Amino acid sequence: MPAFMAEGSVERTDPDERTDPDEPDDVVSTSPHPEASLGRLRQRLGRSDRDAFEQVFRRLSKRVFRFVRGMVSSDAVAYDITQDTFAKLWAARETLSEVDSLRGYIFQMARHRVYNTLRDERVRRSNEELLQPGDFDTAPPAPDDALDAEQLRDLLDRWISDLPPRQREALTLRRIDGLSHEAIADLMNISPHTVNNHIVRAMERLRERLRTHRPDLLT
Amino acid sequence: MDKDGRPPHSDAHGLPDELSDLAESEDARQDYAALWRLLRRADTATDAAFSVDAAWDDLADGLDAPAESPESTDDIGPAEPPPARRSSDRPPRPSARARARRSWTRRLGVAAAVVLCVALGAVLWWRQPVTVQTAAGEQATVTLPDGSTAELNGATTLTYARGFSSLPGLDAAARQVTLRGEAFFSVQPAARPFRVETSNAAVEVLGTTFNVRARLQGETPVTDVALRSGRVRFITRAAADRVASGVILDEAGQQSRLAGQDAAPTAPAPLDPKYLAAWREGGFAIRNAALPTILHELEIQFGAAIRLGVPAAQTETMTLHYGRTVRLEDILRDIAVIQGLRYQQMNDGYALVP
Numbered sequence: 001m002p003a004f005m006a007e008g009s010v011e012r013t014d015p016d017e018r019t020d021p022d023e024p025d026d027v028v029s030t031s032p033h034p035e036a037s038l039g040r041l042r043q044r045l046g047r048s049d050r051d052a053f054e055q056v057f058r059r060l061s062k063r064v065f066r067f068v069r070g071m072v073s074s075d076a077v078a079y080d081i082t083q084d085t086f087a088k089l090w091a092a093r094e095t096l097s098e099v100d101s102l103r104g105y106i107f108q109m110a111r112h113r114v115y116n117t118l119r120d121e122r123v124r125r126s127n128e129e130l131l132q133p134g135d136f137d138t139a140p141p142a143p144d145d146a147l148d149a150e151q152l153r154d155l156l157d158r159w160i161s162d163l164p165p166r167q168r169e170a171l172t173l174r175r176i177d178g179l180s181h182e183a184i185a186d187l188m189n190i191s192p193h194t195v196n197n198h199i200v201r202a203m204e205r206l207r208e209r210l211r212t213h214r215p216d217l218l219t
Numbered sequence: 220m221d222k223d224g225r226p227p228h229s230d231a232h233g234l235p236d237e238l239s240d241l242a243e244s245e246d247a248r249q250d251y252a253a254l255w256r257l258l259r260r261a262d263t264a265t266d267a268a269f270s271v272d273a274a275w276d277d278l279a280d281g282l283d284a285p286a287e288s289p290e291s292t293d294d295i296g297p298a299e300p301p302p303a304r305r306s307s308d309r310p311p312r313p314s315a316r317a318r319a320r321r322s323w324t325r326r327l328g329v330a331a332a333v334v335l336c337v338a339l340g341a342v343l344w345w346r347q348p349v350t351v352q353t354a355a356g357e358q359a360t361v362t363l364p365d366g367s368t369a370e371l372n373g374a375t376t377l378t379y380a381r382g383f384s385s386l387p388g389l390d391a392a393a394r395q396v397t398l399r400g401e402a403f404f405s406v407q408p409a410a411r412p413f414r415v416e417t418s419n420a421a422v423e424v425l426g427t428t429f430n431v432r433a434r435l436q437g438e439t440p441v442t443d444v445a446l447r448s449g450r451v452r453f454i455t456r457a458a459a460d461r462v463a464s465g466v467i468l469d470e471a472g473q474q475s476r477l478a479g480q481d482a483a484p485t486a487p488a489p490l491d492p493k494y495l496a497a498w499r500e501g502g503f504a505i506r507n508a509a510l511p512t513i514l515h516e517l518e519i520q521f522g523a524a525i526r527l528g529v530p531a532a533q534t535e536t537m538t539l540h541y542g543r544t545v546r547l548e549d550i551l552r553d554i555a556v557i558q559g560l561r562y563q564q565m566n567d568g569y570a571l572v573p
Contacts, residue, residue, distance in 0.1 A: 050282070057278065058271055065269040066262060075268045082269070083278050090282055153261035174235065175258055181237060200241050207250045210257075218253045 042102040045093045053093070057086055060103065063176045064110050070172030071114045073161045081117065085110045107187050111169075118165065159209045163202050170198035350378045353400070356522015358498075365394055366407045372432075372498050374519040375400025400519075401432040403496045406449075416456060417442045420477040420484070424451040429468075430496040436478070436512075444484075445474040445495045453477065453484045493540060501544035510534035510558065514571075521547040524568030534558055 038059075044052035064085060069078035088109055099105040160168055166188070173184045174195075181199075185192040210218050234252045242248035351361050355374040362368050369377055379396040394413040406413045408426025415422040417433035420442040427449020433442045444453050446468040453475050454465030466475050466484045472495065473487040490506075497504035498520055505513055511534075514525045527534070537557060541550065551562040551569055560571045 053282075054275060054279070057275055061271055061274055062266060062269055065274075066265050069265045069268070079269065079274070083274065086278055087281060149260050149264040149267075152257060153264040156257065156261050175262060181235075196237055196241060199238060203238065203251050203254060204247075207247070207254055210254065211250075217257060218250050
């Protein structure tokens with residue numbers, strides 16, 4: 001491992017961020033609904049305001065899907081988990097006033113579902129694969145050099161799904177617009193420094209795979 | 220760094236600042252940036268797989284929501300919804316005592332779940348095989364659960380089940396280990412057979428000492444077994460259950476080789492005992508081997524890269540024997556003299572050149 005991981009990496013803290021936990025999302029997001037803050041929407045949601053719920057859904061569902069999809073490598077499973085997360089959000093709407101951050105709460109719910117799914121899958125597959133780990137080191141043959149986004153995703157998916165879950169999670173969360181890595185640290189309940197380590201290790205590993213199998217993509 | 224304590228700038232396509240800062244070299248930074256662009260392109264495929272409108276329609280159908288909500292069309296929202304709607308939409312809150320009771324049973328449930336998880340974890344842990352690995356140039360001695368030992372030469376992986384001996388409620392696992400690389404086994408006598416598996420062969424014993432070397436020659440797995448004492452059965456892995464197949468080594472100093480998956484082991488041949496596992500004493504021994512093979516074995520045992528700077532066809536097979544601790548340089552010097560070559564120390568190892 002590179003030496004920089006051992007000690008004192010870049011620590012970033014945002015002293016002013018915590019006035020309203022949901023505000024930072026709006027500050028950096030490219031949301032099409034700048035008019036209502038998530039904090040306001042949360043209050044309305046607590047009153048069973050379906051319109052507010054729709055706004056929350058429209059604003060966050062794609063990001064939740066991106067996160068889940070990054071963890072489970074299947075569109076259908078990711079779709080189900082995303083929908084289930086929001087259905088549960090609606091069911092829990094009355095208790096949201098106790099929640100620190102609506103965005104954090106939603107991602108936290110999605111996370112639990114993801115880990116449950118991964119655990120079930122692992123238990124199901126462990127018997128067959130205990131002694132023969134998958135051959136993740138080979139890249140599927142590419143028809144030509146110019147990959148479209150879908151082929152590219154399939155290619156990267158194989159290697160990403162081979163990363164340790166925490167590395168995969170940190171990297172996936174970092175790829176979501178509007179999630180600062182302080183927010184990621186909160187969500188994963190680890191320090192920003194550790195988030196950095198996870199992401200850099202993941203990048204290093206992917207970089208190695210690319211260098212070995214598809215150096216053309218790195219230029 | 221950031222201005223005004225704002226969250227780190229996250230440009231939609233550029234590499235986030237903190238990753239840029241953490242790259243260990245300019246090379247790495249450029250690769251990260253390229254990799255980040257690839258990830259972003261892949262994200263567009265993910266985004267395309269999720270239509271917010273369709274998903275909302277899907278979801279909205281299943282919600283236990285009021286048929287219409289006239290007051291919520293107002294974007295500001297009323298201070299309080301009308302009481303009539305509230306009572307129909309929301310079940311009455313349970314009493315404090317009912318909630319307390321529920322939280323108590325819930326805690327009990329959580330405790331039971333934790334106990335279950337720990338028990339399950341213990342069983343899974345118990346069944347998880349143990350793997351011991353040595354790097355090239357490294358040696359290690361492993362004591363197996365039944366008291367047998369395995370001395371591992373360099374670049375060797377040994378895998379075995381934790382439960383050689385039985386645990387209450389769990390069957391004792393077979394005395395079985397899986398080997399990649401080379402190891403010398405001293406097996407404790409016991410009623411249950413001890414079995415070493417390589418990728419193509421298996422060795423079954425009762426109580427004995429022997430050396431197993433499992434290597435790849437090109438694509439072909441080759442396993443060599445040499446007996447020091449006792450008696451072993453050497454069989455192909457495919458035919459592992461057929462008692463009659465394979466050969467039996469029962470005289471000290473016998474050896475046999477099995478190459479490939481479907482072949483049979485060679486007939487037992489005598490081996491001068493001094494060639495048997497000289498590596499255990501820090502020495503090195505090999506008989507009638509091609510020079511590339513010898514260099515490969517040296518790389519494994521000494522953990523140094525050795526390059527052959529002449530075509531393999533121009534070199535000759537050799538027999539080498541060093542009984543006790545020997546330095547790699549001494550072996551290379553001898554090889555160079557015999558083969559009419561010179562050896563050079565490079566910054567990453569050695570080279571044999573004309």
